[in-house]
Amino acid sequence: MDNLDKQILLVLQEKGRISMTELGKEVALSQPAVTERVRRMEEKGIIDHYRAIVRPGKINKPITAFVLFQTKGCESFVQFCNESNDVIELHRISGQYNFLVKVVTETLQALEVAINEMGTFGDSTTLIVLSSPIENDKLIPLIKN
Structure with missing residues (x-):
């Protein structure tokens, strides 16, 4: 590059x-x-795909939360998240928790329902987003000599 x-x-x-x-x-x-x-x-896979960025608040999903999740049933949890309409990102992470889940919902009550449904797979800590000063920022490639 x-x-x-x-x-x-x-x-x-x-x-x-x-x-x-x-x-x-x-x-x-x-x-x-x-x-x-x-x-x-x-x-080369450097450009993976093209897509539109949809603002959740503009489609009546103004609540965004990150859920730190600990489960022993990783495969079933991943399948649950794949089938959920509220989960928009899922990351396998290291440390006390083994997943970071990004959830968007229409209300706090809907977020509570989503967290309760996840609760059947393990334990979690929820972080509700108050604002996002930086979103979808550009990745700056490193140039190899």
């Missing part, structure tokens, strides 16, 4: 729907050259 790839990634993270022509103009490359670089990064 060189500096041009880094510039391309930074632009794509900010403007995922940009045309290859416009992307080329932003990084001073021709449309075919920038298209080829993007294609290579997609093939």
Whole structure:
């Protein structure tokens, strides 16, 4: 990865729907050259996929919480989280807890229900988000020489 790839990634993270022509103009490359670089990064798995970022509050899910979760039944807990409409992220972590779960709900009561349902798999600590000063920030790639 060189500096041009880094510039391309930074632009794509900010403007995922940009045309290859416009992307080329932003990084001073021709449309075919920038298209080829993007294609290579997609093939290498550097660019995983493209998607829209949905603001939970705009779809009537204003409550966000992180649940630190300890379970002995990891596989069944992962399956439960996969099937839940409220779980939007699940991370296996080290330490006292073995999962970090990001949950979005429409009300505090719905959050309580979600936590109670998770409780059948183990113990948890819930952290309710008050605000998010930084969300979905760009990843800045390191350039290898």
